[in-house]
Structures are given as structure tokens and as C-alpha cells.
Amino acid sequence: xxxxxxxxxxxxxxxxxxxxxxxxxxxxxxxxxxxxxxxxxxxxxxxxxxxxxxxxxxxxxxxxxxxxxxxxxxxxxxxxxxxxxxxxxxxxxxxxxxxxxxxxxxxxxxxxxxxxxxxxxxxxxxxxxxxxxxxxxxxxxxxxxxxxxxxxxxxxxxxxxxxxxxxxxxxxxxxxxxxxxxxxxxxxxxxxxxxxxxxxxxxxxxxxxxxxxxxxxxxxxxxxxxxxxxxxxxxxxxxxxxxxxxxxxxxxxxxxxxxxxxxxxxxxxxxxxxxxxxxxxxxxxxxxxxxxxxxxxxxxxxxxxxxxxxxxxxxxxxxxxxxxxxxxxxxxxxxxxxxxxxxxxxxxxxxxxxxxxxxxxxxxxxxxxxxxxxxxxxxxxxxxxxxxxxxxxxxxxxxxxxxxxxxxxxxxxxxxxxxxxxxxx
Amino acid sequence: xxxxxxxxxxxxxxxxxxxxxxxxxxxxxxxxxxxxxxxxxxxxxxxxxxxxxxxxxxxxxxxxxxxxxxxxxxxxxxxxxxxxxxxxxxxxxxxxxxxxxxxxxxxxxxxxxxxxxxxxxxxxxxxxxxxxxxxxxxxxxxxxxxxxxxxxxxxxxxxxxxxxxxxxxxxxxxxxxxxxxxxxxxxxxxxxxxxxxxxxxxxxxxxxxxxxxxxxxxxxxxxxxxxxxxxxxxxxxxxxxxxxxxxxxxxxxxxxxxxxxxxxxxxxxxxxxxxxxxxxxxxxxxxxxxxxxxxxxxxxxxxxxxxxxxxxxxxxxxxxxxxxxxxxxxxxxxxxxxxxxxxxxxxxxxxxxxxxxxxxxxxxxxxxxxxxxxxxxxxxxxxxxxxxxxxxxxxxxxxxxxxxxxxxxxxxxxxxxxxxxxxxx
Numbered sequence: 111x112x113x114x115x116x117x118x119x120x121x122x123x124x125x126x127x128x129x130x131x132x133x134x135x136x137x138x139x140x141x142x143x144x145x146x147x148x149x150x151x152x153x154x155x156x157x158x159x160x161x162x163x164x165x166x167x168x169x170x171x172x173x174x175x176x177x178x179x180x181x182x183x184x185x186x187x188x189x190x191x192x193x194x195x196x197x198x199x200x201x202x203x204x205x206x207x208x209x210x211x212x213x214x215x216x217x218x219x220x221x222x223x224x225x226x227x228x229x230x231x232x233x234x235x236x237x238x239x240x241x242x243x244x245x246x247x248x249x250x251x252x253x254x255x256x257x258x259x260x261x262x263x264x265x266x267x268x269x270x271x272x273x274x275x276x277x278x279x280x281x282x283x284x285x286x287x288x289x290x291x292x293x294x295x296x297x298x299x300x301x302x303x304x305x306x307x308x309x310x311x312x313x314x315x316x317x318x319x320x321x322x323x324x325x326x327x328x329x330x331x332x333x334x335x336x337x338x339x340x341x342x343x344x345x346x347x348x349x350x351x352x353x354x355x356x357x358x359x360x361x362x363x364x365x366x367x368x369x370x371x372x373x374x375x376x377x378x379x380x381x382x383x384x385x386x387x388x389x390x391x392x393x394x395x396x397x398x399x400x401x402x403x404x405x406x407x408x409x410x411x412x413x414x415x416x417x418x419x420x421x422x423x424x425x426x427x428x429x430x431x432x433x434x435x436x437x438x439x440x441x442x443x444x445x446x447x448x449x450x451x452x453x454x455x456x457x458x459x460x461x462x463x464x465x466x467x468x469x470x471x472x473x474x475x476x477x478x479x480x481x482x483x484x485x486x487x488x489x490x491x492x493x494x495x496x497x498x499x500x501x502x503x504x505x506x507x508x509x510x511x512x513x514x515x516x517x518x519x520x521x522x523x524x525x526x527x528x529x530x531x532x533x534x535x
Numbered sequence: 536x537x538x539x540x541x542x543x544x545x546x547x548x549x550x551x552x553x554x555x556x557x558x559x560x561x562x563x564x565x566x567x568x569x570x571x572x573x574x575x576x577x578x579x580x581x582x583x584x585x586x587x588x589x590x591x592x593x594x595x596x597x598x599x600x601x602x603x604x605x606x607x608x609x610x611x612x613x614x615x616x617x618x619x620x621x622x623x624x625x626x627x628x629x630x631x632x633x634x635x636x637x638x639x640x641x642x643x644x645x646x647x648x649x650x651x652x653x654x655x656x657x658x659x660x661x662x663x664x665x666x667x668x669x670x671x672x673x674x675x676x677x678x679x680x681x682x683x684x685x686x687x688x689x690x691x692x693x694x695x696x697x698x699x700x701x702x703x704x705x706x707x708x709x710x711x712x713x714x715x716x717x718x719x720x721x722x723x724x725x726x727x728x729x730x731x732x733x734x735x736x737x738x739x740x741x742x743x744x745x746x747x748x749x750x751x752x753x754x755x756x757x758x759x760x761x762x763x764x765x766x767x768x769x770x771x772x773x774x775x776x777x778x779x780x781x782x783x784x785x786x787x788x789x790x791x792x793x794x795x796x797x798x799x800x801x802x803x804x805x806x807x808x809x810x811x812x813x814x815x816x817x818x819x820x821x822x823x824x825x826x827x828x829x830x831x832x833x834x835x836x837x838x839x840x841x842x843x844x845x846x847x848x849x850x851x852x853x854x855x856x857x858x859x860x861x862x863x864x865x866x867x868x869x870x871x872x873x874x875x876x877x878x879x880x881x882x883x884x885x886x887x888x889x890x891x892x893x894x895x896x897x898x899x900x901x902x903x904x905x906x907x908x909x910x911x912x913x914x915x916x917x918x919x920x921x922x923x924x925x926x927x928x929x930x931x932x933x934x935x936x937x938x939x940x941x942x943x944x945x946x947x948x949x950x951x952x953x954x955x956x957x958x959x960x
Contacts, residue, residue, distance in 0.1 A: 149676060149949040166591040168946035173676075175724040176947065185726045188680040188949075207684070240950050251598075255574060255613040259632070299600040301610045504933060521593035522601065524574040524613075525665050 116141045116183070117446060120201055120211035122191050123377075124151050124174040126428040127411035128217035130435030136181040138443055143209060145201065147190040149173055152240065153497060155428060156506075158280055160243035161369075162287040163251065163295075163522040164513055167240050169505050172498050191218070194382040196404055213406050215438055216379045216393075220412035220426065223375030223390070230351035234275060234368040237284070246369055248524045250288060253367045254296060255524070257303050264364070270308040271365035273356045275348050276372030277314030278321070279464035282331055284369055285312040286467040289338040294517045310340045311365070313358050315347040315372070320472065322425060322462055327472040330481040334466040348372070374426065376413045383407065388415045397454030399438055408441070410434035416455065424457045428496075433457060463489045468514055541566045541608070542871060545626055545636035547616050548802075549576050549599040551853040552836035553642035555860030561606040563868055568634060570626065572615040574598055577665065578922060580853060581931075583705055585668035586794075587712040588676065588720075588947040589938055592665050594930050597923055616643070619807040621829055638831050640863055641804045641818075645837035645851060648800030648815070655776035659700060659793040662709075671794055673949045675713060678792045679721060680949070682728050689789070695733040696790035698781045700773050701797030702739030703746070704889040707756055709794055710737040711892040714763040719942045735765045736790070738783050740772040740797070745897065747850060747887055752897040755906040759891040773797070799851065801838045808832065813840045822879030824863055833866070835859035841880065849882045853921075858882060888914045893939055 117140045121128045124146040132144055150171040159165040175186035187209070193202040194216075200208045222236025235245055250272065257269035270292075274285045292308035299305070312319075312335065318328040319335075319342065332342050343358065350357035355365040373390075380387035385401050386394045392415035393401065399416070401407040411431035416424040424430045437455045444452055461475035463485075471485035480488060490510060494503050513519055542565045546553045549571040557567055575596040584590040600611035612634070618627040625635045647661025660670055675697065682694035695717075699710045717733035724730070737744075737760065743753040744760075744767065757767050768783065775782035780790040798815075805812035810826050811819045817840035818826065824841070826832040836856035841849040849855045862880045869877055886900035888910075896910035905913060915935060919928050938944055 149680060149947070166593040167950065168591040168948055171948055173724070173947040176943065179724045186724075187684060188677075189684070240948065244950075251574060252613075259612060259614070299598070299604045299611075505930065508929060508933070518601065522574070522598040523593055523596055523665065525592065525669075 117212045118143065118210065119213045119215065119442060120145065120209055121215040121217060122146075122201065123217035123219055123411070123413075124177075124186075125154075125217055125219050125411060125431060127431030127435040128215065129174075129177065130432040131215055131217065131410070131439045132178065132181075132184060132435075134436050134439030135442065136184060138439075138446065140183065140442070140446070142181070142184045143187060143211075144174065144178065144184060145187045145189050145191060145203075145209065146174055147188070148239075149175070149188050150240075151177060151498070154238070156493060157237055157240075157243050158283045158287065160240070160521065161237055161246040161250070161284065162291055163247055163519040164287065165506060165509055166521045167244065169502055169509065170497075171240055172502070177498060191382075194407070196383060196407060199406065211406075213442055214408070215435075216382075216401075216407065216409040216413060217411045217431070217435065218377035218379050218413045220374040220376050220390075220392075222370055223373050224370070225373060227351075230370070233353055234351040234356075234370040236370040237280060238374075244523075244525060247521070249367050250291070251522060251524050254292075254300065254303070254305060254308075256366075258300050259302075266303065268355065268364040269366045270303065270305075271311065271355070271363065272308065272367045272369070273311045273313060273363055273365045274369045274371055275313050275351075275356070276370065277312055277316065277319040277342075277344070278371060279462070281312055281314070281371035282319055282335065282464050282466060284371060285310050285340045286335055286338055286465065286470075289335075289340050290467045291519070293339060295519050295522075306339075309365075311343060311363055312340050313343045313346050313348060313356065313363075315345070317345055319344070320462075320464060323464070323472060323474050324479065327474055327479060327481060330470075331464065331466055331472050334470040334481075338467050374412065379409055379413045390415075398441060398451065399434055399455050408438045410438055416457070418457055427462075429460045430457055463492060465489050543568065543635065543637045544640065544867060545570065545634055545638070546640040546642060547571075547626065548642035548644055548836070548838075549602075549611075550579075550642055550644050550836060550856060552856030552860040553640065554599075554602065555857040556640055556642065556835070556864045557603065557606075557609060559861050559864030560867065561609060563864075563871065565608065565867070565871070567606070567609045568612060568636075569599060569603060569609060570612045570614050570616060570628075570634065571599055572613070573664075574600070574613050575665075576602060576923070579663070581918060582662055582665075582668050583708045583712065585665070585946065586662055586671040586675070586709065587716055588672055588944040589712065590931060590934055591946045592669065594927055594934065595922075596665055597927070602923060616807075619832070621808060621832060624831065636831075638867055639833070640860075641802075641807075641826075641832065641834040641838060642836045642856070642860065643802035643804050643838045645799040645801050645815075645817075647795055648798050649795070650798060652776075655795070658778055659776040659781075659795040661795040662705060663799075669948075669950060672946070674792050675716070676947060676949050679717075679725065679728070679730060679733075681791075683725050684727075691728065693780065693789040694791045695728065695730075696736065696780070696788065697733065697792045697794070698736045698738060698788050698790045699794045699796055700738050700776075700781070701795065702737055702741065702744040702767075702769070703796060704887070706737055706739070706796035707744055707760065707889050707891060709796060710735050710765045711760055711763055711890065714760070714765050715892045716944070718764060720938075720944050720947075731764075734790075736768060736788055737765055738768045738771050738773060738781065738788075740770070742770055744769070745887075745889060748889070748897060748899050749904065752899055752904060752906060755895075756889065756891055756897050759895040759906075763892050799837065804834055804838045815840075823866060823876060824859055824880050833863045835863055841882070843882055852887075854885045855882055888917060890914050 153170040190204040260266040296305040346359040376391040380393035465471040471489040473480040578595040615629040685691040771784040801816040805818035837851040890896040896914040898905040
């Protein structure tokens with residue numbers, strides 16, 4: 111299977127979509143090369159738990175080459191792709207190396223984006239990588255530390271105000287967990303402040319939270335957050351983020367910690383191929399997920415725009431990326447076998463889940479919907495099920511049960527700031 | 536107990552010594568303030584396991600204020616001490632704040648040191664903080680990644696050569712674990728290199744490894760390391776470290792990864808007090824662990840030099856720091872009660888332990904000595920016992936049993952480098 115003459119499939123990006131394509135292809139007579147700029151696959155749906163000190167970084171990230179070690183026809187490369195030469199059929203890496211392909215699958219994902227306001231990033235960091243998560247964790251925990259030492263009342267108030275921008279699942283989950291951190295986990299750790307005084311404000315530009323869910327689930331999520339003490343502000347587009355706080359709908363929120371969960375922009379895959387993209391930079395692919403005019407190049411996941419038969423767009427979530435990865439693998443197999451092409455890609459909605467703190471969640475499977483405590487347990491089991499490897503399932507289950515029963519979080523580390531520096535810059 | 540008029544004990548540094556002093560004092564009618572520049576207590580004896588991808592950072596570090604939450608007379612401050620004004624009896628913090636004390640305990644530890652060759656640090660990082668450990672982990676794992684892509688044979692050879700400088704417990708444990716990583720954990724993950732070809736060289740200036748242990752245990756450790764494939768070089772002082780490698784005893788070792796485990800220097804506590812220090816910068820304290828001429832200032836742990844009755848110096852290890860912490864707490868209690876001062880501090884050697892990979896260890900309790908597999912299990916149980924909190928004991932036990940039975944390590948993350956950048960600078 112590993113002969114040099116075998117068809118060479120190059121997959122760029124080992125996220126949910128890329129890995130699924132690899133797994134579906136490994137028993138085929140192809141050589142596969144997986145290129146990623148990080149050495150680890152990241153379980154992004156739980157990244158907010160690293161940012162809020164609930165899970166350790168290594169509980170939600172796995173070395174890619176270790177995941178793929180058992181497949182002899184797969185080679186893993188750590189490298190940053192900076193372009194595609196589709197005429198010569200090769201991928202260009204940052205260090206000048208090139209990798210030739212017969213078939214290319216681009217699964218390069220997305221990054222958080224500020225819609226033309228990149229100047230907000232230093233004040234309102236987003237959450238896409240392990241480093242983003244540890245940086246947000248550092249900011250949240252440092253804010254409480256500084257508040258403990260603050261003498262000025264207004265300064266203390268701003269230190270204890272946390273604004274989360276964006277009312278999608280990540281924003282809802284972050285706001286709920288920060289509220290719990292303040293009201294439960296940290297409560298008896300401080301002497302000069304009452305951490306329960308912390309304000310957590312969730313700002314959403316649209317008319318409701320969790321726009322991808324049904325309205326009654328949105329309403330439930332809002333009630334559950336309010337019960338946790340989160341202030342929910344709907345219909346409030348953010349007009350400015352500074353070191354002093356957030357401007358939203360004419361209101362100034364004085365806050366030292368702002369977290370951006372409001373939007374993403376696709377990777378530059380469309381630019382590499384000089385292909386058409388939508389407003390978010392997502393490459394617009396054909397119904398068979400190939401790039402227009404490039405039958406040997408597929409693109410999947412958060413970096414693409416796929417229209418469905420009903421006119422909607424496939425959402426940028428893990429299950430969609432995985433389905434696309436499977437579809438592309440099956441299409442490649444059909445081509446190599448000389449079979450007819452598959453019917454166009456169809457997205458099957460597998461349901462949506464979001465948690466609110468450690469007691470409530472909303473689950474929408476389409477045919478059935480849950481909310482409340484049972485939904486939280488369902489969410490927990492689903493996520494543990496999808497984690498890769500028994501080792502991580504055990505570790506995450508242990509961490510969660512510990513938090514659930516004791517309220518204590520084990521990953522409360524302030525790291526990577528200037529050692530001992532209390533004031534963030 | 537928390538009245539403003541109570542005696543105020545300020546403890547700087549929440550390492551083993553500082554924390555032990557706090558614990559021993561909490562039931563006394565004093566106010567205690569603990570100041571540390573980091574928010575976490577670090578279990579340093581296991582730091583090498585983070586550096587070698589065996590444990591997650593949060594498995595060996597705990598938030599200080601969470602450890603001390605139950606003691607109402609204890610206040611925890613995150614801050615960097617930059618001086619002591621012993622006339623006014625106050626501690627100076629970096630941000631200009633001051634903290635007054637009645638009694639001061641300095642437990643500010645040590646940092647790795649290059650004996651006048653600070654220019655070696657970029658090439659041969661040391662291991663004292665969480666960030667040091669993740670940086671070394673990144674270097675080790677990145678070296679294998681780069682070797683997988685290297686075309687030039689000599690470059691690949693240098694990438695697969697790991698030099699550990701210093702044959703104390705940390706050096707022995709690092710060298711053994713890197714050898715296992717190469718020979719076992721990573722073996723089937725790469726396609727272009729055989730990770731078993733990696734060279735691990737342990738360089739020690741003195742005549743034997745583990746100078747603090749008996750000679751037969753040193754000899755056993757050397758045999759066990761050699762069996763794991765480590766090249767042990769004794770009597771070889773290092774004369775230069777560069778980006779190209781290490782010069783030692785006239786020999787040039789071409790190596791891209793060098794780790795410094797050869798020496799430490801004390802914190803600047805002696806400078807703050809304009810007190811006498813030994814060559815390593817350690818403050819020379821009185822037999823009752825007070826600073827000469829300053830009966831209200833105690834100093835303990837790695838930052839002090841304490842001579843024993845037999846002319847030897849108390850070693851810079853965790854059990855010694857803890858014994859000193861207990862002694863200082865008891866001395867303070869005796870003073871407050873108006874009792875006679877305690878007899879001078881006496882160090883009780885509780886034994887020394889060091890592991891070689893995941894199968895062997897040496898244990899020297901003075902009255903009995905072990906080596907081999909049983910010693911390894913003993914080492915493991917001892918360390919799990921000394922970990923703080925049931926949660927961490929469970930997590931670390933799970934991690935170790937997993938590595939023991941599967942050979943897989945869960946914390947193989949390359950983080951905090953420039954994202955996706957393969958070449959370290």
C-alpha cells in the first residue's frame with residue numbers, strides 16, 4: 111500500500127474534517143500525507159473549558175502523528191502551508207519545501223475574526239487555539255487577583271466585570287462557566303473581595319441567544335443564564351472595544367476582561383486558489399465539494415461555503431466537517447475504482463448542544479429537544495464519547511465529576527504571562 | 536484570630552518550605568499573609584515529567600489561594616517582592632505597594648544558574664517553572680518533527696541528539712525519560728526516521744552520577760541508564776553551549792536540543808537584606824534560621840545556606856525546606872507564647888529517590904537502600920502520596936499507569952512557540 115507510485119492524497123489540516131477523511135481512506139490503496147501547522151488535533155467544542163480552568167490543555171488535544179501511527183500509508187508532517195500551485199499540483203510550505211499531490215483536500219478551518227475591527231483583538235481575545243484558551247484563562251484569573259489588591263473602587267469594579275461578546279454556543283458556555291467560577295469555585299478563596307459580586311455580561315447583536323437553536327431553547331438558555339447571574343443584553347451590536355471596556359448600543363461597560371466569541375473568518379484557502387469566496391472568506395465549493403475548475407482539489411469544513419438544497423448554508427460545526435470528510439473520502443474511492451460519481455453532498459443535521467454552567471444544557475436533535483439537568487448529562491456523555499482515546503475519556507470524566515461534586519477546578523493556572531507580573535499589558 | 540492587632544507573619548514564597556510554615560501556623564493567633572509571584576504552588580520533583588510529555592501542567596501545580604482557602608487568618612497575595620525594608624519592617628512589591636510585617640519568613644527558592652555563563656541559556660534552557668517545562672517539551676518534540684523532514688544527514692543527526700547537562704536526580708530522570716520517549720513512545724509515529732536512533736547524552740562534570748547518593752546506587756543508575764541507551768559521560772565539565780551543540784572535555788557534541796540540569800542560584804533574598812551569602816548566592820542563616828542581626832526575619836529552603844553539626848550543608852531539596860518551615864513555625868509559636876527558644880535546627884535525612892525511566896529507580900533511606908523495579912514503585916507511591924489533594928493523586932496515578940502499560944504519553948503538545956513555526960529560534 112505504501113508504494114511510491116500509489117495515488118498520493120494530501121490532506122491539509124487535521125481538524126475534525128481532515129482526520130475523518132484520513133480515517134475513511136486508510137484502507138484504500140493510496141499514499142496519504144497529512145500536513146498541519148500544529149502537532150495536535152484539538153477538540154474545539156471543549157476549548158472554553160480550558161479557558162475557564164475546568165480542563166487541562168492536554169485533556170482536549172492529541173498529537174496528530176500519534177492518532178495516525180497505526181496507518182502505514184499515512185505520513186504526518188508538521189508544517190505551515192502558504193500556497194497551492196494547482197498547475198504543478200503541489201502544496202507550498204512556509205520554509206520553501208513543496209509537497210506534490212494527486213488529490214488535495216483542504217481542511218484548513220477558520221480563525222476568530224473582528225469584521226474589520228482587528229484593533230479590538232488585544233482587548234477582546236478570541237478562542238480558537240490552546241494558546242488562546244490559556245491566555246483567556248490567565249486574564250480571567252489575573253482579574254480576580256488584581257481585584258483582591260485593588261484599592262480604587264471603580265478599578266475593582268472594572269476588574270470584576272467580564273464581558274463576553276457573541277451569544278452563540280461558545281459565548282453562552284463561556285458566560286455560564288465564568289459566572290459559576292465567580293459564584294462557586296472562587297468564593298471562599300479571597301479575603302478582600304466577594305467574588306460573587308463579579309458581573310458577567312453576555313452581549314449579542316441579534317434578537318436572541320443560540321440563533322441556531324429553536325426559539326424556546328434560546329429562551330430557556332437565557333433564563334438559565336440569568337439564574338446563574340449573567341446579564342444578557344440582546345440586540346446590542348458592539349461598537350468599540352478598548353482597554354477600558356466595551357461600547358454597545360450607546361452603553362459603556364467598564365470591564366478589564368472582554369472575550370470575543372462573535373465571529374470567525376475562513377482560512378486563506380480561497381486566496382491560495384484564487385477561487386470565489388463568500389463574505390466570511392469561505393471558499394465556495396461545488397456540490398461535490400471540489401473547487402470550481404479544480405476537480406482534484408476538495409475543500410471541507412469551516413473553510414468552505416456549501417449551499418444546501420433548501421437554500422441554507424451548511425453550518426460551521428464539527429459534525430458537518432466530519433460528514434464532508436467522509437463524503438470526500440468516498441468520492442476519492444469511487445474515482446479510483448472507476449465507479450460513477452456520488453450524488454451531491456447532503457448535510458444531515460445531527461443536532462445541536464450547548465451547556466449553561468454545570469447544571470443545565472439545551473439539546474436539539476430536530477426530532478426531540480431537551481433542556482435542563484438531563485440535557486446536561488446527555489451533553490456530557492456525548493462529548494466524552496466523541497473524545498479520542500480511552501485515556502482522555504477517563505481523564506475528562508474524572509475532571510468533570512470532580513467539578514460537579516466539589517465545585518473545585520483543577521486547572522487554575524496563570525501561565526505564560528511575564529512571570530510574576532500582575533498587571534496585564 | 537483575624538483581628539487587625541494580631542501579630543502579622545508575612546511569608547514570601549509558597550513553595551514546599553513556605554507552605555509548610557503556613558500550615559503549621561494557621562491554628563496560632565496570628566495573621567498570615569502569603570506573597571508569591573506565581574498563582575500556583577509547583578510540585579517541582581515531577582516537573583521533568585511535564586518536560587517529557589508524561590504529565591499535564593495542571594497535574595503538578597495548584598492555585599495557592601485554593602490550597603489556603605480554609606484558613607480565615609491567611610491572606611494570599613499575587614505579587615513580586617523586590618526588596619525588604621527591615622528598619623520599617625515592610626516588604627516592597629514591584630508595583631510600589633508595601634506590606635508591613637511583624638515577622639517575615641523568606642522562602643523564595645532558587646533558579647537554575649549557569650555559573651557566569653548566562654549566554655548559554657538560550658541554547659541550554661533549565662527547568663524550574665511550568666513555562667520552562669513546556670518550553671523544553673516543545674524543543675524535544677519539535678526536534679523529532681524537524682528530523683522527520685530533514686534531508687541533510689548531519690542536520691538530522693544533530694536534531695536527534697539530546698544532551699542533558701548535569702548528573703543529579705533531575706538530569707538522570709530527564710535523560711532516562713527522553714531515551715524512553717525515543718525508544719518506546721514515539722517509535723511507530725514517524726515514517727522517515729527511526730526514533731530509536733536518537734542519541735541521549737548525559738554529561739556530568741563530577742566523577743559519578745547522583746553525587747548525593749551512595750556509590751553503589753550511583754553505579755546502578757549509570758548501568759540502568761546505559762541499558763536504556765543513554766550515553767553517560769563523567770568527569771566532563773561543559774566549556775561551551777551554542778546553537779550547534781555542546782563542547783565538553785575537548786569533544787564537540789553536535790546537538791540541537793540541550794537541557795541544563797547542572798546548577799541553581801538562590802533568589803536575591805540575601806541582596807534584599809544586605810546579608811552575607813555563599814558562592815551560590817544563598818543567604819547564610821543562624822542556627823535558628825534567622826538572618827544574622829535580624830531576629831524577626833527567618834529564611835528557609837533553597838534560598839539559604841544552613842550548616843549542620845557534622846560540617847555538611849543542608850541539601851536544597853523539598854524535605855529539607857519542609858523541615859525548616861516547620862521549625863520556623865514552631866519557633867514563632869514559642870516566641871509568641873513566651874517560651875524558651877528551641878534548640879538549633881537539625882536536618883533529618885529522610886532519604887533520597889531518583890527514577891531511571893519507567894522501570895527502575897534508586898532509593899536511599901540511609902538505613903536501607905533499594906534499586907530496581909521495586910524502588911520504582913516505591914518512588915511512584917511516595918510521590919503520589921506527597922501530591923496535594925485527592926484529585927491530583929487520582930489524575931497522576933491514571934497518567935502513570937497509562938504510560939506504564941501502554942507506553943503512550945498524553946501531554947505531547949507543542950505549544951507557545953510561534954504558531955506553526957517549525958524552526959525554533
